[in-house]
Amino acid sequence: MQILPEDIQLAGGELAVRWNDGEESYLPLERLRRACPCAGCCGEPDALGHVDKPPVSYDPARSFALRSYGIVGGYAFQPTWGDGHSTGLYPFPLLRQLGRAAETHPAQPA
């Protein structure tokens, strides 16, 4: 079965995704943005296959705010961030993986 999001909601600085197998993922937006898989954020392999992660600067006031989002080609989630960045495509398995990882690192108690 292909894992697809059935419902995506923005709640309290997190993206809440309900998948078609019933599982739910919660993704803090900052984590999502820092995991942006686009070439501008992750770098592109050179001729030898080395990938140098480029320096990425974030504007804390805008970079971690989600302006809008869409589903692209039926396989990926594409957010548009508050600073206008929108070139990152998150294939659903990556989105789900990021959500899972978040669950294993619960927020520190206040």
Ligand SMILES: [Zn+2]
């Ligand atoms: Zn990016």
